[in-house]
Amino acid sequence: AWANLQAAPADKILGLTVLYNKDTNPSKINLGVGAYRDNNGKPWILPSVKKAEEVLAKTEESKEYVPIVGSPKFNELIKTLLYSHDDAGKQLLKDGRVLTSQGISGTGSLRVLGEFVRTFYPTSKKVLVPNPTWANHVAILEKAGLTTEKYKYYDFKTNALDEQGMLADLAAAEPGTVVLLHACCHNPTGVDPKLEQWDKILDVISEKKLLPFLDMAYQGFGSGSPIEDLGILFKFNKAVADGKLSNFVLSQSFAKNMGLYGERVGSLSLITSGPEETVRVKSQLEKVIRPLYSSPPSHGSKLVEIILSDEAIYQQWLKDVKVMADRLIEMRALLYDKLKNTYKNPLNWDHLLNQKGMFCYTGLSEEQVKKLIDKSVYLTSDGRISIAGIYPANVDYLAKAIHEVTTN
Ligand code: LMR
Numbered sequence: 001a002w003a004n005l006q007a008a009p010a011d012k013i014l015g016l017t018v019l020y021n022k023d024t025n026p027s028k029i030n031l032g033v034g035a036y037r038d039n040n041g042k043p044w045i046l047p048s049v050k051k052a053e054e055v056l057a058k059t060e061e062s063k064e065y066v067p068i069v070g071s072p073k074f075n076e077l078i079k080t081l082l083y084s085h086d087d088a089g090k091q092l093l094k095d096g097r098v099l100t101s102q103g104i105s106g107t108g109s110l111r112v113l114g115e116f117v118r119t120f121y122p123t124s125k126k127v128l129v130p131n132p133t134w135a136n137h138v139a140i141l142e143k144a145g146l147t148t149e150k151y152k153y154y155d156f157k158t159n160a161l162d163e164q165g166m167l168a169d170l171a172a173a174e175p176g177t178v179v180l181l182h183a184c185c186h187n188p189t190g191v192d193p194k195l196e197q198w199d200k201i202l203d204v205i206s207e208k209k210l211l212p213f214l215d216m217a218y219q220g221f222g223s224g225s226p227i228e229d230l231g232i233l234f235k236f237n238k239a240v241a242d243g244k245l246s247n248f249v250l251s252q253s254f255a256k257n258m259g260l261y262g263e264r265v266g267s268l269s270l271i272t273s274g275p276e277e278t279v280r281v282k283s284q285l286e287k288v289i290r291p292l293y294s295s296p297p298s299h300g301s302k303l304v305e306i307i308l309s310d311e312a313i314y315q316q317w318l319k320d321v322k323v324m325a326d327r328l329i330e331m332r333a334l335l336y337d338k339l340k341n342t343y344k345n346p347l348n349w350d351h352l353l354n355q356k357g358m359f360c361y362t363g364l365s366e367e368q369v370k371k372l373i374d375k376s377v378y379l380t381s382d383g384r385i386s387i388a389g390i391y392p393a394n395v396d397y398l399a400k401a402i403h404e405v406t407t408n
Pocket of ligand 1: 136
């Protein structure tokens with residue numbers, strides 16, 4: 001049956017890990033996948049997660065299926081984490097307008113929301129996505145049966161937000177179109193709109209009645225605090241509470257900020273007009289999820305429940321997030337210093353310091369990326385580097401390699 005089947009190209013991000021693992025060069029560096037590494041380049045199980053594992057080992061009573069949308073406790077805690085830190089969010093909760101569901105990390109949450117929007121959103125089947133965006137976004141949304149189109153986002157000349165281009169593209173959209181927005185730490189560019197730019201974006205969204213589809217995979221990596229990074233969500237909550245926006249949807253992941261990559265745990269939220277609509281929407285959401293994966297995995301979500309409900313462990317988690325965010329900032333500075341001061345690289349590297357989160361969009365060309373891969377430095381072909389893969393012992397090799405490919 002598969003005799004004429006062509007091999008598919010390797011995944012643009014995860015395929016790099018496969019190449020990296022095969023490479024025998026002891027100096028090899030993996031700056032491909034966005035996965036946190038510690039100062040020795042090792043994966044890190046968060047101390048808060050270790051504590052939660054201990055609690056879970058002692059208290060877990062069953063491995064029974066959890067409900068289709070996840071456990072009621074998980075969903076209550078998600079609402080508290082995301083919607084209880086601002087007045088508008090609290091009001092939405094009080095009015096019964098927030099529906100949440102566990103999702104299979106960011107990807108699964110995006111897919112379920114994509115399926116839901118395609119099936120039930122009457123106005124549009126098109127999603128506007130930023131140019132550029134996470135490579136998997138387009139694939140997820142299109143597999144869910146939606147079409148995608150790019151809006152201007154990144155100014156490739158200045159390495160900053162193309163504010164005018166973005167506003168103009170959104171203003172030119174068909175009324176009611178879905179628009180995908182990264183809530184913080186834009187992947188791959190690390191460039192987020194400033195809070196006052198979000199106000200302008202929200203004005204256009206409101207005017208054109210666009211449906212915002214927020215994706216929040218790096219909550220905490222922008223400011224070092226998962227709560228402070230909700231600043232954008234607060235604006236959307238307020239816009240809904242003020243009647244400027246009728247709703248939005250949100251996907252969220254604990255892969256990065258709890259380091260629960262392989263546990264596949266995250267959430268999705270939908271805003272409704274009130275409790276009665278919430279019940280109806282939930283019933284249809286269950287019909288979307290059940291044939292896809294029946295019900296979500298429970299080990300990771302139980303860890304999340306413990307972390308979000310045990311005050312001491314929660315405080316530890318906030319510290320853990322800060323440790324990760326701070327280390328990324330340090331590595332940005334270290335690489336910048338090596339490039340500019342040790343190797344006297346003539347290019348402008350300010351964006352290394354200015355961009356936020358796990359990634360730096362270096363501006364390296366595809367040709368330069370190929371040359372770096374020849375030197376066993378793995379990064380995506382668009383020139384994105386995962387800062388998390390940098391640590392004190394490899395930064396010199398990395399800076400030297402970047403210097404060589406940008407000056408020869
Ligand atoms: C990334 O962009 O590297 C991460 O979101 C991991 C992934 O699944 O691509």
